[in-house]
Amino acid sequence: MRIIETADEMRAWAYARRAEGNWIGFVPTMGALHEGHASLMRASVEQNDVSVLSIFVNPTQFAPHEDYNRYPRTFEADCELAERIGIDAVYAPRVERMYPPNYATYVEVRRLTEGLCGRSRPTHFRCVTTVVTKLFHAVCPHRAYFGQKDAQQAAVIRRMTRDLDFGIEIVVLPIVREPDGLAMSSRNVYLSAEERARALCLSRGLLEAQRLLESGERRVDAIVDAVRNAMSGVQIDYIELVDADEMQPVSEIRGRVLLAVAAYVGQTRLIDNIMFDAESGIVT
Protein backbone atom coordinates (compact mmCIF):
# COMPACT_ATOMS: atom_id res chain seq x y z
CA MET A 1 0.00 0.00 0.00
CA ARG A 2 1.40 3.37 -1.09
CA ILE A 3 1.45 6.38 1.28
CA ILE A 4 1.31 9.58 -0.78
CA GLU A 5 1.83 13.07 0.61
CA THR A 6 1.51 15.50 -2.30
CA ALA A 7 -1.34 16.31 -4.67
CA ASP A 8 0.96 16.07 -7.70
CA GLU A 9 2.16 12.58 -6.79
CA MET A 10 -1.38 11.49 -5.94
CA ARG A 11 -2.72 12.75 -9.27
CA ALA A 12 0.09 11.09 -11.22
CA TRP A 13 -0.70 7.78 -9.48
CA ALA A 14 -4.42 8.19 -10.21
CA TYR A 15 -3.95 9.05 -13.90
CA ALA A 16 -1.61 6.08 -14.32
CA ARG A 17 -4.29 3.78 -12.84
CA ARG A 18 -6.96 5.36 -15.06
CA ALA A 19 -4.76 4.94 -18.14
CA GLU A 20 -4.55 1.21 -17.30
CA GLY A 21 -8.34 1.13 -17.43
CA ASN A 22 -8.89 0.93 -13.67
CA TRP A 23 -11.84 2.42 -11.84
CA ILE A 24 -10.80 4.37 -8.77
CA GLY A 25 -12.80 4.37 -5.54
CA PHE A 26 -12.11 7.00 -2.90
CA VAL A 27 -12.87 7.23 0.81
CA PRO A 28 -12.05 10.67 2.25
CA THR A 29 -11.63 10.68 6.05
CA MET A 30 -10.06 12.57 8.93
CA GLY A 31 -8.57 9.29 10.18
CA ALA A 32 -9.36 7.85 13.63
CA LEU A 33 -11.05 5.13 11.63
CA HIS A 34 -13.91 3.10 13.03
CA GLU A 35 -16.27 0.47 11.70
CA GLY A 36 -18.23 3.15 9.80
CA HIS A 37 -15.13 4.07 7.78
CA ALA A 38 -14.35 0.37 7.38
CA SER A 39 -17.74 -0.18 5.73
CA LEU A 40 -16.95 2.60 3.23
CA MET A 41 -13.51 1.15 2.48
CA ARG A 42 -14.91 -2.36 2.00
CA ALA A 43 -17.53 -1.05 -0.43
CA SER A 44 -14.87 0.86 -2.36
CA VAL A 45 -12.57 -2.17 -2.59
CA GLU A 46 -15.46 -4.33 -3.71
CA GLN A 47 -16.88 -1.92 -6.31
CA ASN A 48 -13.69 -0.54 -7.90
CA ASP A 49 -10.38 -1.78 -9.33
CA VAL A 50 -8.26 0.35 -7.02
CA SER A 51 -9.14 2.29 -3.88
CA VAL A 52 -7.68 5.35 -2.20
CA LEU A 53 -8.18 6.39 1.41
CA SER A 54 -7.36 9.94 2.41
CA ILE A 55 -6.48 10.87 5.97
CA PHE A 56 -6.45 14.61 6.60
CA VAL A 57 -7.62 16.38 9.74
CA ASN A 58 -8.72 19.58 8.03
CA PRO A 59 -8.01 22.51 10.37
CA THR A 60 -10.25 24.99 8.53
CA GLN A 61 -13.49 23.08 9.16
CA PHE A 62 -13.05 23.36 12.93
CA ALA A 63 -14.11 26.64 14.54
CA PRO A 64 -11.59 28.15 17.00
CA HIS A 65 -13.50 26.80 20.01
CA GLU A 66 -13.86 23.32 18.49
CA ASP A 67 -11.73 20.19 18.94
CA TYR A 68 -9.10 20.42 16.17
CA ASN A 69 -6.14 20.00 18.50
CA ARG A 70 -7.51 17.08 20.46
CA TYR A 71 -9.20 15.34 17.51
CA PRO A 72 -7.98 11.71 17.73
CA ARG A 73 -5.02 10.92 15.47
CA THR A 74 -4.27 7.22 14.95
CA PHE A 75 -2.37 7.21 11.66
CA GLU A 76 -0.49 3.90 12.07
CA ALA A 77 -3.56 1.95 13.15
CA ASP A 78 -5.59 3.58 10.35
CA CYS A 79 -3.03 2.48 7.74
CA GLU A 80 -2.98 -1.08 9.11
CA LEU A 81 -6.77 -1.27 8.90
CA ALA A 82 -6.77 0.18 5.38
CA GLU A 83 -4.15 -2.30 4.20
CA ARG A 84 -6.05 -5.24 5.70
CA ILE A 85 -9.20 -4.14 3.86
CA GLY A 86 -7.34 -3.83 0.57
CA ILE A 87 -6.86 -0.09 0.08
CA ASP A 88 -4.17 0.56 -2.55
CA ALA A 89 -3.02 4.06 -1.61
CA VAL A 90 -3.37 6.39 1.37
CA TYR A 91 -3.31 10.09 0.54
CA ALA A 92 -2.14 11.98 3.61
CA PRO A 93 -1.28 15.55 2.63
CA ARG A 94 0.39 17.96 5.04
CA VAL A 95 -1.51 21.00 6.32
CA GLU A 96 1.10 23.50 5.09
CA ARG A 97 0.91 22.07 1.56
CA MET A 98 -2.89 22.09 1.56
CA TYR A 99 -3.08 25.74 2.68
CA PRO A 100 -0.01 27.56 1.32
CA PRO A 101 0.62 31.25 2.06
CA ASN A 102 -2.03 33.62 0.67
CA TYR A 103 -4.55 30.81 0.34
CA ALA A 104 -7.73 32.49 -0.96
CA THR A 105 -10.15 30.02 -2.58
CA TYR A 106 -13.36 28.51 -1.20
CA VAL A 107 -16.07 26.28 -2.65
CA GLU A 108 -19.48 27.02 -1.25
CA VAL A 109 -22.82 25.24 -1.54
CA ARG A 110 -25.69 27.54 -0.62
CA ARG A 111 -29.14 26.81 0.84
CA LEU A 112 -28.38 23.18 1.80
CA THR A 113 -25.70 24.42 4.21
CA GLU A 114 -27.80 27.07 5.97
CA GLY A 115 -29.70 24.92 8.47
CA LEU A 116 -28.94 21.98 10.77
CA CYS A 117 -25.19 21.78 11.48
CA GLY A 118 -24.62 24.82 9.25
CA ARG A 119 -26.52 27.01 11.70
CA SER A 120 -24.33 26.19 14.71
CA ARG A 121 -21.16 25.78 12.60
CA PRO A 122 -21.49 28.64 10.07
CA THR A 123 -18.12 28.20 8.28
CA HIS A 124 -17.95 24.42 8.58
CA PHE A 125 -19.46 23.26 5.28
CA ARG A 126 -17.62 25.82 3.17
CA CYS A 127 -14.38 24.35 4.48
CA VAL A 128 -15.60 20.77 3.96
CA THR A 129 -16.59 21.40 0.34
CA THR A 130 -13.32 23.21 -0.28
CA VAL A 131 -11.15 20.41 1.11
CA VAL A 132 -13.20 17.70 -0.63
CA THR A 133 -12.73 19.58 -3.91
CA LYS A 134 -8.97 19.59 -3.31
CA LEU A 135 -9.00 15.88 -2.44
CA PHE A 136 -11.10 15.07 -5.54
CA HIS A 137 -8.61 17.01 -7.69
CA ALA A 138 -5.71 14.99 -6.28
CA VAL A 139 -7.33 11.54 -6.27
CA CYS A 140 -9.39 11.84 -9.50
CA PRO A 141 -11.78 9.07 -8.45
CA HIS A 142 -14.67 7.54 -10.37
CA ARG A 143 -16.60 6.96 -7.13
CA ALA A 144 -16.37 8.55 -3.68
CA TYR A 145 -17.85 7.09 -0.50
CA PHE A 146 -19.46 9.01 2.35
CA GLY A 147 -21.38 7.97 5.46
CA GLN A 148 -25.06 8.70 6.04
CA LYS A 149 -24.07 9.58 9.63
CA ASP A 150 -23.09 13.01 8.24
CA ALA A 151 -26.31 13.26 6.24
CA GLN A 152 -26.16 16.99 5.57
CA GLN A 153 -22.54 16.68 4.46
CA ALA A 154 -23.48 13.87 2.10
CA ALA A 155 -26.28 15.94 0.56
CA VAL A 156 -23.97 18.95 0.23
CA ILE A 157 -21.18 16.93 -1.42
CA ARG A 158 -23.66 15.30 -3.77
CA ARG A 159 -24.98 18.71 -4.83
CA MET A 160 -21.48 20.15 -5.23
CA THR A 161 -20.42 17.18 -7.33
CA ARG A 162 -23.40 17.58 -9.63
CA ASP A 163 -23.19 21.38 -9.84
CA LEU A 164 -19.46 21.53 -10.60
CA ASP A 165 -19.51 18.68 -13.19
CA PHE A 166 -17.00 16.60 -11.24
CA GLY A 167 -18.14 13.44 -13.01
CA ILE A 168 -17.74 11.47 -9.77
CA GLU A 169 -20.41 9.09 -8.46
CA ILE A 170 -21.17 9.85 -4.81
CA VAL A 171 -22.04 6.70 -2.85
CA VAL A 172 -23.62 7.20 0.58
CA LEU A 173 -23.66 4.20 2.92
CA PRO A 174 -25.78 3.56 6.03
CA ILE A 175 -24.84 4.58 9.55
CA VAL A 176 -22.90 1.89 11.40
CA ARG A 177 -23.97 1.62 15.05
CA GLU A 178 -22.56 0.15 18.23
CA PRO A 179 -24.54 -2.90 19.47
CA ASP A 180 -26.54 -0.61 21.79
CA GLY A 181 -27.46 1.78 18.97
CA LEU A 182 -24.96 4.64 19.36
CA ALA A 183 -23.90 5.88 15.91
CA MET A 184 -20.18 5.26 15.38
CA SER A 185 -18.10 8.44 15.46
CA SER A 186 -14.44 9.25 15.93
CA ARG A 187 -15.63 11.64 18.64
CA ASN A 188 -17.18 8.87 20.77
CA VAL A 189 -13.75 8.37 22.40
CA TYR A 190 -14.26 11.74 24.12
CA LEU A 191 -17.20 10.37 26.14
CA SER A 192 -16.83 9.37 29.78
CA ALA A 193 -18.68 6.20 30.85
CA GLU A 194 -21.51 8.31 32.22
CA GLU A 195 -21.68 10.42 29.04
CA ARG A 196 -21.50 7.28 26.89
CA ALA A 197 -24.67 6.04 28.64
CA ARG A 198 -26.45 9.38 28.26
CA ALA A 199 -25.42 9.61 24.57
CA LEU A 200 -27.73 6.67 23.83
CA CYS A 201 -30.72 9.00 24.01
CA LEU A 202 -29.97 10.28 20.47
CA SER A 203 -30.45 6.90 18.82
CA ARG A 204 -33.27 6.03 21.22
CA GLY A 205 -35.09 9.23 20.29
CA LEU A 206 -34.71 8.41 16.60
CA LEU A 207 -35.89 4.85 17.21
CA GLU A 208 -39.00 6.24 18.89
CA ALA A 209 -39.55 8.53 15.89
CA GLN A 210 -39.11 5.54 13.58
CA ARG A 211 -41.83 3.66 15.51
CA LEU A 212 -44.17 6.64 15.19
CA LEU A 213 -43.47 7.04 11.46
CA GLU A 214 -43.94 3.34 10.82
CA SER A 215 -47.22 3.41 12.73
CA GLY A 216 -48.47 6.18 10.43
CA GLU A 217 -47.76 9.35 12.43
CA ARG A 218 -47.27 12.23 9.94
CA ARG A 219 -47.41 15.32 12.19
CA VAL A 220 -44.00 17.02 12.28
CA ASP A 221 -44.57 18.40 15.79
CA ALA A 222 -45.50 14.98 17.19
CA ILE A 223 -42.34 13.44 15.76
CA VAL A 224 -40.04 16.22 16.95
CA ASP A 225 -41.65 16.28 20.42
CA ALA A 226 -41.16 12.55 20.82
CA VAL A 227 -37.46 12.89 20.01
CA ARG A 228 -37.13 15.91 22.32
CA ASN A 229 -38.68 13.97 25.19
CA ALA A 230 -36.26 11.11 24.66
CA MET A 231 -33.31 13.56 24.61
CA SER A 232 -34.13 15.39 27.84
CA GLY A 233 -30.82 14.27 29.41
CA VAL A 234 -28.54 16.11 26.94
CA GLN A 235 -28.14 19.66 25.64
CA ILE A 236 -30.01 19.69 22.32
CA ASP A 237 -28.54 21.70 19.44
CA TYR A 238 -31.32 20.85 16.99
CA ILE A 239 -34.00 18.30 16.20
CA GLU A 240 -35.25 18.93 12.67
CA LEU A 241 -37.22 17.36 9.87
CA VAL A 242 -35.96 18.54 6.49
CA ASP A 243 -36.46 17.43 2.90
CA ALA A 244 -33.70 15.06 1.82
CA ASP A 245 -32.51 17.05 -1.21
CA GLU A 246 -32.54 20.71 -0.21
CA MET A 247 -32.21 20.24 3.58
CA GLN A 248 -35.04 22.74 4.13
CA PRO A 249 -37.40 22.38 7.12
CA VAL A 250 -40.68 20.71 6.16
CA SER A 251 -44.11 21.48 7.56
CA GLU A 252 -45.55 18.20 6.34
CA ILE A 253 -44.02 14.80 5.79
CA ARG A 254 -43.95 13.70 2.15
CA GLY A 255 -41.31 12.49 -0.27
CA ARG A 256 -37.95 11.72 1.32
CA VAL A 257 -37.35 13.50 4.62
CA LEU A 258 -34.39 13.52 6.98
CA LEU A 259 -34.91 13.59 10.73
CA ALA A 260 -31.62 14.89 12.09
CA VAL A 261 -30.48 15.57 15.64
CA ALA A 262 -27.43 17.19 17.19
CA ALA A 263 -26.66 17.48 20.90
CA TYR A 264 -23.87 18.16 23.33
CA VAL A 265 -23.17 15.35 25.75
CA GLY A 266 -20.85 17.06 28.19
CA GLN A 267 -18.38 18.87 25.90
CA THR A 268 -18.85 16.45 23.03
CA ARG A 269 -21.09 17.31 20.10
CA LEU A 270 -22.81 14.27 18.61
CA ILE A 271 -25.12 13.94 15.60
CA ASP A 272 -27.42 11.21 14.37
CA ASN A 273 -30.30 10.85 11.91
CA ILE A 274 -32.79 8.65 10.12
CA MET A 275 -34.16 8.99 6.60
CA PHE A 276 -37.85 8.38 5.93
CA ASP A 277 -39.41 7.74 2.56
CA ALA A 278 -43.08 8.71 2.87
CA GLU A 279 -43.96 6.93 -0.39
CA SER A 280 -42.69 3.52 0.69
CA GLY A 281 -43.02 4.11 4.44
CA ILE A 282 -39.45 2.81 4.88
CA VAL A 283 -37.03 4.24 7.44
CA THR A 284 -33.27 3.94 6.77
Add this chain to the structure above:
Amino acid sequence: MRIIETADEMRAWAYARRAEGNWIGFVPTMGALHEGHASLMRASVEQNDVSVLSIFVNPTQFAPHEDYNRYPRTFEADCELAERIGIDAVYAPRVERMYPPNYATYVEVRRLTEGLCGRSRPTHFRCVTTVVTKLFHAVCPHRAYFGQKDAQQAAVIRRMTRDLDFGIEIVVLPIVREPDGLAMSSRNVYLSAEERARALCLSRGLLEAQRLLESGERRVDAIVDAVRNAMSGVQIDYIELVDADEMQPVSEIRGRVLLAVAAYVGQTRLIDNIMFDAESGIVT
Protein backbone atom coordinates in the same frame (compact mmCIF):
# COMPACT_ATOMS: atom_id res chain seq x y z
CA MET B 1 -13.10 18.79 -35.28
CA ARG B 2 -15.58 17.45 -32.72
CA ILE B 3 -18.36 19.63 -31.30
CA ILE B 4 -19.25 18.41 -27.82
CA GLU B 5 -22.24 19.61 -25.80
CA THR B 6 -22.20 17.71 -22.51
CA ALA B 7 -19.69 17.55 -19.67
CA ASP B 8 -19.87 13.75 -19.58
CA GLU B 9 -19.05 13.41 -23.26
CA MET B 10 -16.32 16.04 -22.99
CA ARG B 11 -14.72 14.26 -20.02
CA ALA B 12 -14.87 10.87 -21.76
CA TRP B 13 -13.14 12.39 -24.79
CA ALA B 14 -10.48 14.01 -22.59
CA TYR B 15 -9.76 10.86 -20.56
CA ALA B 16 -9.45 8.84 -23.77
CA ARG B 17 -6.88 11.34 -25.10
CA ARG B 18 -5.01 11.29 -21.78
CA ALA B 19 -4.98 7.48 -21.77
CA GLU B 20 -3.30 7.64 -25.21
CA GLY B 21 -0.56 9.75 -23.60
CA ASN B 22 -1.68 13.06 -25.09
CA TRP B 23 -1.28 16.41 -23.40
CA ILE B 24 -4.44 18.48 -23.57
CA GLY B 25 -4.42 22.25 -24.06
CA PHE B 26 -7.57 24.26 -23.33
CA VAL B 27 -8.74 27.73 -24.36
CA PRO B 28 -11.93 28.77 -22.53
CA THR B 29 -13.83 31.57 -24.28
CA MET B 30 -17.24 33.20 -24.62
CA GLY B 31 -16.89 32.98 -28.41
CA ALA B 32 -16.97 36.07 -30.65
CA LEU B 33 -13.36 35.13 -31.30
CA HIS B 34 -10.79 37.73 -32.32
CA GLU B 35 -7.05 37.75 -32.87
CA GLY B 36 -6.46 37.65 -29.09
CA HIS B 37 -8.28 34.32 -28.82
CA ALA B 38 -6.49 33.13 -31.96
CA SER B 39 -3.13 33.73 -30.29
CA LEU B 40 -4.24 31.56 -27.35
CA MET B 41 -5.46 28.78 -29.67
CA ARG B 42 -2.24 28.83 -31.70
CA ALA B 43 -0.16 28.54 -28.53
CA SER B 44 -2.29 25.64 -27.32
CA VAL B 45 -2.03 23.80 -30.63
CA GLU B 46 1.73 24.35 -30.68
CA GLN B 47 2.40 23.33 -27.07
CA ASN B 48 0.04 20.33 -26.65
CA ASP B 49 -0.92 17.12 -28.44
CA VAL B 50 -4.60 17.98 -28.60
CA SER B 51 -6.45 21.24 -27.98
CA VAL B 52 -9.95 22.07 -26.83
CA LEU B 53 -11.75 25.38 -27.28
CA SER B 54 -14.81 26.09 -25.18
CA ILE B 55 -17.49 28.53 -26.27
CA PHE B 56 -19.95 29.42 -23.55
CA VAL B 57 -21.49 32.83 -22.93
CA ASN B 58 -21.88 32.43 -19.18
CA PRO B 59 -25.07 34.22 -18.10
CA THR B 60 -24.19 34.31 -14.38
CA GLN B 61 -21.11 36.50 -14.80
CA PHE B 62 -23.16 39.30 -16.34
CA ALA B 63 -25.03 41.58 -13.92
CA PRO B 64 -28.70 42.26 -14.78
CA HIS B 65 -27.84 45.66 -16.31
CA GLU B 66 -24.94 44.26 -18.34
CA ASP B 67 -24.76 43.04 -21.93
CA TYR B 68 -25.55 39.29 -21.73
CA ASN B 69 -28.35 39.41 -24.28
CA ARG B 70 -26.53 41.48 -26.85
CA TYR B 71 -23.09 39.89 -26.31
CA PRO B 72 -21.92 38.97 -29.84
CA ARG B 73 -22.54 35.32 -30.80
CA THR B 74 -20.68 34.09 -33.87
CA PHE B 75 -20.60 30.33 -33.32
CA GLU B 76 -20.15 29.21 -36.94
CA ALA B 77 -17.34 31.65 -37.66
CA ASP B 78 -15.70 30.75 -34.33
CA CYS B 79 -15.72 27.06 -35.22
CA GLU B 80 -14.27 27.74 -38.66
CA LEU B 81 -11.43 29.75 -37.13
CA ALA B 82 -10.80 27.08 -34.50
CA GLU B 83 -10.65 24.33 -37.12
CA ARG B 84 -8.26 26.35 -39.30
CA ILE B 85 -5.94 26.81 -36.33
CA GLY B 86 -6.02 23.09 -35.50
CA ILE B 87 -8.34 22.84 -32.49
CA ASP B 88 -9.45 19.21 -32.02
CA ALA B 89 -12.69 19.69 -30.09
CA VAL B 90 -15.06 22.53 -29.30
CA TYR B 91 -16.92 22.22 -26.00
CA ALA B 92 -20.13 24.24 -26.27
CA PRO B 93 -22.39 23.33 -23.33
CA ARG B 94 -25.96 24.56 -23.09
CA VAL B 95 -26.97 27.00 -20.39
CA GLU B 96 -29.71 24.77 -18.96
CA ARG B 97 -27.26 21.87 -18.58
CA MET B 98 -24.63 24.09 -16.95
CA TYR B 99 -27.11 25.50 -14.41
CA PRO B 100 -29.71 22.80 -13.67
CA PRO B 101 -32.62 23.42 -11.27
CA ASN B 102 -31.58 24.11 -7.66
CA TYR B 103 -28.06 25.01 -8.72
CA ALA B 104 -26.28 26.00 -5.48
CA THR B 105 -22.47 25.84 -5.77
CA TYR B 106 -19.96 28.66 -6.20
CA VAL B 107 -16.18 28.85 -6.24
CA GLU B 108 -14.84 32.04 -4.78
CA VAL B 109 -11.36 33.57 -4.67
CA ARG B 110 -11.10 36.21 -1.97
CA ARG B 111 -8.92 39.33 -1.71
CA LEU B 112 -7.73 39.26 -5.34
CA THR B 113 -11.33 39.79 -6.48
CA GLU B 114 -12.16 42.73 -4.21
CA GLY B 115 -10.65 45.63 -6.16
CA LEU B 116 -10.44 46.71 -9.81
CA CYS B 117 -13.23 45.06 -11.84
CA GLY B 118 -14.44 43.25 -8.71
CA ARG B 119 -15.45 46.57 -7.16
CA SER B 120 -17.75 47.63 -10.00
CA ARG B 121 -18.81 44.03 -10.81
CA PRO B 122 -19.20 42.49 -7.33
CA THR B 123 -20.52 39.04 -8.35
CA HIS B 124 -18.54 38.78 -11.59
CA PHE B 125 -15.43 36.88 -10.53
CA ARG B 126 -17.30 34.38 -8.37
CA CYS B 127 -19.24 33.39 -11.47
CA VAL B 128 -16.09 33.30 -13.61
CA THR B 129 -14.22 31.03 -11.18
CA THR B 130 -17.29 28.82 -10.87
CA VAL B 131 -17.74 28.38 -14.61
CA VAL B 132 -14.02 27.88 -15.21
CA THR B 133 -14.03 25.15 -12.53
CA LYS B 134 -16.91 23.46 -14.36
CA LEU B 135 -15.09 23.78 -17.69
CA PHE B 136 -11.86 22.42 -16.18
CA HIS B 137 -13.79 19.44 -14.78
CA ALA B 138 -15.23 18.67 -18.21
CA VAL B 139 -12.10 19.26 -20.31
CA CYS B 140 -9.47 17.87 -17.84
CA PRO B 141 -6.65 19.83 -19.50
CA HIS B 142 -2.93 19.80 -18.71
CA ARG B 143 -2.63 23.46 -19.70
CA ALA B 144 -5.18 26.28 -19.96
CA TYR B 145 -4.66 29.56 -21.82
CA PHE B 146 -5.87 33.01 -20.77
CA GLY B 147 -5.24 36.51 -22.09
CA GLN B 148 -3.37 39.20 -20.17
CA LYS B 149 -6.09 41.60 -21.36
CA ASP B 150 -8.19 40.29 -18.44
CA ALA B 151 -5.24 40.59 -16.05
CA GLN B 152 -7.24 40.35 -12.84
CA GLN B 153 -9.11 37.31 -14.16
CA ALA B 154 -5.80 35.66 -15.05
CA ALA B 155 -4.43 36.28 -11.54
CA VAL B 156 -7.65 34.99 -9.97
CA ILE B 157 -7.70 31.81 -12.11
CA ARG B 158 -4.02 31.20 -11.39
CA ARG B 159 -4.66 31.47 -7.65
CA MET B 160 -7.75 29.27 -7.80
CA THR B 161 -5.87 26.63 -9.77
CA ARG B 162 -3.05 26.56 -7.22
CA ASP B 163 -5.33 26.67 -4.16
CA LEU B 164 -7.66 23.90 -5.31
CA ASP B 165 -4.88 21.54 -6.52
CA PHE B 166 -6.23 21.43 -10.06
CA GLY B 167 -2.86 20.32 -11.40
CA ILE B 168 -3.36 22.50 -14.49
CA GLU B 169 -0.68 24.84 -15.83
CA ILE B 170 -2.13 28.31 -16.40
CA VAL B 171 -0.54 30.07 -19.37
CA VAL B 172 -1.19 33.80 -19.71
CA LEU B 173 -0.39 35.38 -23.09
CA PRO B 174 0.13 39.06 -23.99
CA ILE B 175 -2.61 41.45 -25.03
CA VAL B 176 -3.16 41.52 -28.78
CA ARG B 177 -3.81 45.06 -30.07
CA GLU B 178 -5.27 46.64 -33.15
CA PRO B 179 -2.65 48.47 -35.29
CA ASP B 180 -3.57 51.76 -33.57
CA GLY B 181 -3.14 50.27 -30.07
CA LEU B 182 -6.71 49.43 -29.00
CA ALA B 183 -6.72 46.18 -27.03
CA MET B 184 -8.69 43.51 -28.88
CA SER B 185 -12.03 42.70 -27.25
CA SER B 186 -15.24 41.02 -28.32
CA ARG B 187 -16.95 44.16 -27.03
CA ASN B 188 -15.16 46.48 -29.50
CA VAL B 189 -17.94 45.73 -32.02
CA TYR B 190 -20.28 47.79 -29.82
CA LEU B 191 -18.30 50.98 -30.51
CA SER B 192 -19.51 53.60 -32.99
CA ALA B 193 -16.84 55.19 -35.18
CA GLU B 194 -16.71 58.18 -32.87
CA GLU B 195 -16.46 55.96 -29.76
CA ARG B 196 -13.84 53.79 -31.47
CA ALA B 197 -11.66 56.90 -31.87
CA ARG B 198 -12.22 58.00 -28.26
CA ALA B 199 -11.50 54.46 -26.96
CA LEU B 200 -7.88 54.88 -28.05
CA CYS B 201 -7.25 57.03 -24.99
CA LEU B 202 -7.02 53.89 -22.80
CA SER B 203 -4.01 52.46 -24.61
CA ARG B 204 -2.56 55.94 -25.12
CA GLY B 205 -2.77 56.61 -21.39
CA LEU B 206 -1.01 53.32 -20.68
CA LEU B 207 1.64 54.12 -23.31
CA GLU B 208 2.26 57.45 -21.57
CA ALA B 209 2.58 55.59 -18.23
CA GLN B 210 5.00 53.15 -19.86
CA ARG B 211 7.16 56.10 -21.03
CA LEU B 212 7.17 57.53 -17.50
CA LEU B 213 8.03 54.17 -15.91
CA GLU B 214 10.80 53.53 -18.44
CA SER B 215 12.22 57.00 -17.77
CA GLY B 216 12.45 56.16 -14.06
CA GLU B 217 9.23 57.68 -12.65
CA ARG B 218 8.27 55.71 -9.52
CA ARG B 219 5.60 57.92 -7.89
CA VAL B 220 2.21 56.18 -8.00
CA ASP B 221 0.32 59.50 -8.12
CA ALA B 222 2.37 60.79 -11.04
CA ILE B 223 1.70 57.62 -13.05
CA VAL B 224 -2.02 57.55 -12.28
CA ASP B 225 -2.41 61.28 -12.98
CA ALA B 226 -0.75 60.92 -16.37
CA VAL B 227 -3.17 58.16 -17.34
CA ARG B 228 -6.15 60.13 -16.02
CA ASN B 229 -5.16 63.15 -18.09
CA ALA B 230 -4.93 61.01 -21.21
CA MET B 231 -8.37 59.50 -20.48
CA SER B 232 -10.26 62.77 -19.99
CA GLY B 233 -12.56 61.98 -22.95
CA VAL B 234 -14.15 58.86 -21.41
CA GLN B 235 -15.95 57.96 -18.18
CA ILE B 236 -13.27 56.39 -15.99
CA ASP B 237 -14.24 53.42 -13.80
CA TYR B 238 -10.78 52.97 -12.29
CA ILE B 239 -7.10 53.64 -12.86
CA GLU B 240 -5.10 51.60 -10.38
CA LEU B 241 -1.65 50.32 -9.62
CA VAL B 242 -1.77 46.99 -7.80
CA ASP B 243 0.75 44.26 -7.00
CA ALA B 244 0.69 41.53 -9.63
CA ASP B 245 0.00 38.60 -7.28
CA GLU B 246 -2.55 39.81 -4.74
CA MET B 247 -4.12 42.61 -6.82
CA GLN B 248 -3.86 44.99 -3.85
CA PRO B 249 -3.29 48.75 -4.36
CA VAL B 250 0.36 49.72 -3.92
CA SER B 251 1.68 52.92 -2.42
CA GLU B 252 5.11 52.45 -3.95
CA ILE B 253 6.29 50.76 -7.09
CA ARG B 254 8.41 47.65 -6.50
CA GLY B 255 8.33 44.03 -7.58
CA ARG B 256 5.78 43.28 -10.31
CA VAL B 257 2.94 45.76 -10.49
CA LEU B 258 -0.13 45.93 -12.72
CA LEU B 259 -1.40 49.25 -14.01
CA ALA B 260 -5.01 48.57 -14.91
CA VAL B 261 -7.70 50.84 -16.33
CA ALA B 262 -11.42 50.48 -16.97
CA ALA B 263 -13.69 53.05 -18.59
CA TYR B 264 -17.04 53.45 -20.24
CA VAL B 265 -16.91 54.69 -23.81
CA GLY B 266 -20.56 55.47 -24.41
CA GLN B 267 -22.36 52.38 -23.06
CA THR B 268 -19.39 50.10 -23.62
CA ARG B 269 -17.10 49.14 -20.74
CA LEU B 270 -13.50 48.61 -21.86
CA ILE B 271 -10.44 47.49 -19.90
CA ASP B 272 -6.73 47.56 -20.60
CA ASN B 273 -3.48 47.22 -18.66
CA ILE B 274 0.29 47.00 -18.62
CA MET B 275 2.51 44.99 -16.29
CA PHE B 276 5.71 46.56 -14.94
CA ASP B 277 8.60 44.68 -13.38
CA ALA B 278 10.42 47.18 -11.18
CA GLU B 279 13.46 44.89 -10.89
CA SER B 280 14.11 44.65 -14.60
CA GLY B 281 12.42 47.94 -15.55
CA ILE B 282 10.53 46.07 -18.29
CA VAL B 283 6.92 46.84 -19.25
CA THR B 284 4.80 44.08 -20.80
